[in-house]
Amino acid sequence: MAEAPYETIAGKQAVLEKMADHPAVKGLVASNSAALIDALFDRGELSLTVSPESIIPAVSTIKDAGYTAFEDMTAVDWLPSEPRFQLTYHILSHAFKQRVRIKAWVSENDPAIESITSVFPGANFYEREVFDLFGIRFEGHPNLRRIMMPEEWVGHPLRKDYPVEGYR
Amino acid sequence: MPDVGTPILQAPPAEGSKDQHMVLNMGPQHPSTHGVLRLVLEIDGEIVVRLYPEVGYLHTGIEKTCESKFYQQVVPLTDRVDYLGPLANNLCYCLAVEKLLALEIPERAVWIRVLLTELTRINSHLIWLGTHAMDIGALTVFLYTFREREEILRIFEAVSGQRMMTSYFRIGGLAMEPPLDLFDRIQKFIKTLPEKIDEYTNLLSGNPIFRNRLMGVGHLSPEDAVALAVTGPTLRGSGVDFDIRRDMPYSSYEKFQFRVPVSNRCDCWGRYEVRLEEMRESIKIIQQALDGMPGGPVKADAPKIILPDREKMKTQMEALIHHFKIVTEGFNVPAGEVFQTIESGHGTMGYYVVSDGTAKPYRVHMRYPGFASLQALETMCQGRMLADVVAVIGSIDIVLGEIDR
Numbered sequence: 001m002a003e004a005p006y007e008t009i010a011g012k013q014a015v016l017e018k019m020a021d022h023p024a025v026k027g028l029v030a031s032n033s034a035a036l037i038d039a040l041f042d043r044g045e046l047s048l049t050v051s052p053e054s055i056i057p058a059v060s061t062i063k064d065a066g067y068t069a070f071e072d073m074t075a076v077d078w079l080p081s082e083p084r085f086q087l088t089y090h091i092l093s094h095a096f097k098q099r100v101r102i103k104a105w106v107s108e109n110d111p112a113i114e115s116i117t118s119v120f121p122g123a124n125f126y127e128r129e130v131f132d133l134f135g136i137r138f139e140g141h142p143n144l145r146r147i148m149m150p151e152e153w154v155g156h157p158l159r160k161d162y163p164v165e166g167y168r
Numbered sequence: 169m170p171d172v173g174t175p176i177l178q179a180p181p182a183e184g185s186k187d188q189h190m191v192l193n194m195g196p197q198h199p200s201t202h203g204v205l206r207l208v209l210e211i212d213g214e215i216v217v218r219l220y221p222e223v224g225y226l227h228t229g230i231e232k233t234c235e236s237k238f239y240q241q242v243v244p245l246t247d248r249v250d251y252l253g254p255l256a257n258n259l260c261y262c263l264a265v266e267k268l269l270a271l272e273i274p275e276r277a278v279w280i281r282v283l284l285t286e287l288t289r290i291n292s293h294l295i296w297l298g299t300h301a302m303d304i305g306a307l308t309v310f311l312y313t314f315r316e317r318e319e320i321l322r323i324f325e326a327v328s329g330q331r332m333m334t335s336y337f338r339i340g341g342l343a344m345e346p347p348l349d350l351f352d353r354i355q356k357f358i359k360t361l362p363e364k365i366d367e368y369t370n371l372l373s374g375n376p377i378f379r380n381r382l383m384g385v386g387h388l389s390p391e392d393a394v395a396l397a398v399t400g401p402t403l404r405g406s407g408v409d410f411d412i413r414r415d416m417p418y419s420s421y422e423k424f425q426f427r428v429p430v431s432n433r434c435d436c437w438g439r440y441e442v443r444l445e446e447m448r449e450s451i452k453i454i455q456q457a458l459d460g461m462p463g464g465p466v467k468a469d470a471p472k473i474i475l476p477d478r479e480k481m482k483t484q485m486e487a488l489i490h491h492f493k494i495v496t497e498g499f500n501v502p503a504g505e506v507f508q509t510i511e512s513g514h515g516t517m518g519y520y521v522v523s524d525g526t527a528k529p530y531r532v533h534m535r536y537p538g539f540a541s542l543q544a545l546e547t548m549c550q551g552r553m554l555a556d557v558v559a560v561i562g563s564i565d566i567v568l569g570e571i572d573r
Contacts, residue, residue, distance in 0.1 A: 121396055125539055150224075164235070
């Protein structure tokens with residue numbers, strides 16, 4: 001198999017040193033470097049992990065740094081590890097022609113995070129989808145209802161403890 | 169113009185509210201909703217005050233299904249998502265997994281991928297044009313575009329054995345070498361296509377009914393388009409010059425010369441113009457791919473990942489073992505996560521694949537353009553006539569399979 005064509009930079013310190021000129025990294029460090037928990041540059045994609053409490057300031061900073069186009073968000077269920085849910089936001093910059101991935105972890109006991117719809121209105125349906133399929137609440141969302149499953153559905157199908165064939 | 173109410177995407181009015189507006193249900197079984205889209209419209213006379221898309225009627229839990237399949241078994245599932253552009257789905261998923269594997273793909277396979285993906289784009293746009301015109305009332309165009317689409321489907325059948333659910337791109341290359349006469353056939357097809365596109369524009373562009381139904385309808389400002397995560401031709405119809413093929417090239421698109429059409433009209437007519445131009449640009453890309461088609465293998469040299477040829481499998485012990493291992497155990501993919509996007513016919517298609525190092529994907533998330541475009545529907549329809557909703561739905565080119573997944 002061929003060698004990976006991209007250099008991997010793992011860890012917050014390494015990314016801060018080697019990618020200090022990256023607009024997203026620069027913006028986050030300037031505004032609130034404590035919010036940044038971890039960072040990883042792998043396969044040409046930059047992931048920044050932030051604490052869930054500071055998701056709104058983090059995405060606003062990223063937006064101010066030029067990453068104006070919200071593209072996608074979803075969650076990953078890492079059962080049985082704790083915190084269990086990894087929220088992933090992909091935000092694109094039309095000007096820099098690159099995207100940045102923001103990650104935040106929320107726990108199983110209280111799966112909730114602030115909604116980013118005030119910063120990126122386009123996250124509306126995506127947050128509803130994560131709420132529906134993972135059961136993660138988004139505080140301050142204008143219309144947090146199920147979107148894919150019927151209203152009266154019990155359970156959240158994309159959780160790992162939900163059987164593939166459903167409950168019979 | 170009446171007061172168009174509170175900002176976008178609020179909750180529907182509570183039951184028994186004193187609101188004087190009528191709530192009208194449209195769909196899910198409505199011919200102009202392109203599948204099973206249901207809209208709840210709040211109307212004041214014939215003016216749309218608010219609009220809530222209700223989706224999920226086609227939800228099959230395809231992302232959940234992916235988690236219990238081997239990596240190579242997911243490829244046929246992706247066809248079913250955006251069923252009008254099957255090869256684009258295959259391409260996006262394969263690129264994502266190949267990125268995880270750090271797999272080099274032979275040049276010939278990459279070029280054939282570009283060639284067929286552009287045909288897929290034309291296919292997708294032809295269906296859009298036919299159905300969009302039909303929604304507006306110009307039934308004839310539908311018959312014309314489906315005539316050309318039929319030839320594309322025959323090409324797909326020749327290449328993969330299937331008209332719509334192709335699964336022709338595989339992780340590591342293509343399923344097999346395309347048939348001998350394929351390139352001649354595509355050449356013949358694209359030679360006549362520009363005339364056919366002229367034929368459609370002759371039918372539509374000068375038609376006063378068509379013009380009046382599209383011009384100035386469904387206004388979406390560039391700021392709103394970016395804020396609501398709208399992508400693809402809908403975004404470029406609002407004057408934002410961004411195309412992933414040119415700006416973040418994948419699959420060797422940087423080697424092709426093409427223009428990215430942009431319209432500053434920000435209305436349904438702008439999107440109509442952009443898509444028509446895109447078809448002509450796709451023809452140029454196909455011509456370049458045909459002219460410069462490199463030779464060589466169509467599969468990467470990775471026997472532990474790619475199934476061997478049937479002939480080898482039946483005659484060589486080594487190949488038989490690899491075949492058996494791949495089919496029964498799959499292949500392990502290094503842990504990590506990637507988000508691969510491509511420019512599909514409808515906009516930005518993205519696959520977010522998370523691997524935990526086993527032979528099955530830990531999570532596959534599909535980002536499809538229609539889901540985001542639906543969010544912009546209310547902005548485009550607010551304060552407009554009810555009949556314009558049909559024109560706007562047609563102009564954002566949605567496929568419910570990709571929205572509900």
